[in-house]
Amino acid sequence: MDRFYKVKFYQIALMFCFGLVSVAGWAGDYSDRADVKAFIDEMVKEHEFKRQSLEKLIAVAKKKQSILDAISRPAERTKTWQEYRPMFVNSTRIKRGLEFWETNQKTLERAEDVYGVPAKYIVSIIGVETMYGKQGGAYRVIDALATLAFDYPKRPLFRRELKSFLIMCREYNLDPLKIKGSYAGAMGYGQFIPSSYLSYAVDFDGDDLKDIWSNPVDAIGSVANYISQHGWVRDGVIASRARVSGESYRSLVNESLEPTKTLKEWAETGVTPASTDALPDQMEAALFKYKGRLGAEFWLGFNNFYAITRYNHSRLYAMSVIQLGDEIERKRNIKTES
Template sequence: MLTRRLLLASAGPALAGCASSTPAAPVTVAAPLAPAPAPSSATAVTASPEQVVADAAGFDTFLTGLRADARRAGVSPATVQRALSGIRPLARVLELDRKQPEGVLSWESYRDRIVSPARIENGRRAYAENRALLEGMQSRYGVSPRVVVAIWGMETNYGANTGGFNVIEALATLAWEGRRASFFKGELIAALRIIDAGHVTPEGMRGSWAGAMGHPQFMPTSFERLAVDFDGDGRKDIWGSRADALGSIGNYLARSGWQADKGWALEARPPAGFDIERVDTETRRPIAEWARLGWRRADGSPLPASDTQASLAVPTRSAGQVFLGLPNLRVIRRYNSPMNYGLAVGLLADRVA
């Protein structure tokens, strides 16, 4: 890791530290960051997000190599010059990258915070306002519109909080800082290719401190694989086009194996003797077999006589709520892997509908 002086220079007002509106991990489709060591007194920062780390020589050396790597990756010299001109490492990004979580919510607290009356009501409004678009997305990809809306609500509060960081500057900070530098450098090169392709300007490429972008919070490499030009204007604009943003979420789920009409989960009541601390979440059985083993719906009614495969889905830090996870729960968790995230998306989707 480079040695640097952390001299802070104010460059603007404070911004939200993370694009995600949920207490879950902020990055939608990037691997979670490894725990970081606590910052030393030489590196501790309390700056606003727009404050920068002043180590001009070290960062400029990094940028020189980055420009060469970007050109080798096929990015035009004009885009390299425009996107990297004048950028500085952001102290707030480093602070957030090192920040340790202060605690983990119970499932019930997380569920009630996420699947709140306000989020449900806003989701119903968003669904109604975009009904024609969502029906078109469903027709093309076969994905449930209410699940797409729920993910949109989880990630950015239906587009209200897509992140205030310049993605190029944030990713350059993380690629230079040293911890997971290789990962973030790959994302940075991908972000430059996206700009070079004309999908967004450097100024318009805004997102979270970790580089998750736009309404769906795609990382740049996921954008390259999965973003779509749903409105047909020649650009994949997940920042300004709801059609492209929601269509891209639908495409992501479809490409991850979404099965129409297969559902996401059933809240279930276990048989006597069930130990939530020793649960097997890997074994899949037809729902009818779970019924023969004594499982019932949460309200005590029988499970459906179905051959759909299901596995136990137990929320993290649950006080007892248990689900039978259906095929599409696994698909939702490919978008963002924590079990509580996947279950909250499903519950929100049901209430939005």
């Protein structure tokens, strides 16, 4: 896809925005529904969209049953850690992560310097999300978000994202019929949903574009900015294996992604860090249990662990990002030393 879709689709996008493109005969699944009409009314009233052009655009959107099926069974909810980890922490992603790091080394160093997020975790997030841009999603975002906004139980969330998508396309002169992404409407190297694009995407190479689709420089900066804005602490501890004893901790396992107790309080329930590094008693953490290949694993997740879960609200996701990043860095160090 051409950079940022702008050059190739600029005129088409403007024609849609001003109602100059006819989509007669393209009717999809959202042409004559009361809830869709109410959504269009809202966009016209609150965001000054042209009614006729928006009606034509929404009419082109297609309901996709495959999207509804996919969102009902995300891997984070259906798989154990033993099943989930090999999907992302594997030789292919490590190899491609090394290549991505080598190709984008200067950009990653700059992002780490500006935002405080280690290069290895920027690399691993992009690896987990899209295999370094190779798996960005095959659905038209307009179809994904219309399907979820009007035919999925959690409609309010996706109506907000559909709204953000339309605003994004108008603001940045993007063709809404050409942008592709995941079944949930996530886009680009880092799989930003539209509201995240509007809030956290950055022009990291200074060309006046925020191209997360085909420009790894902007994608790297945007991922780092997202994590930074969600509370990442430069040089902060992320997680530590934990030792557990007694019974008091059991009701607190996997209770919250957010750090809930200090290490002193965790010690009172029989939980202590296995790390040999001295950690302050007042440092807050959450306790997680993973069903690994060799049995149960207990981990304490600190503030930076929680920051990663703001990208995807899953302890499995966050741990896969951490372990993939650590493995890529380890292999890179071996290669550098040899």
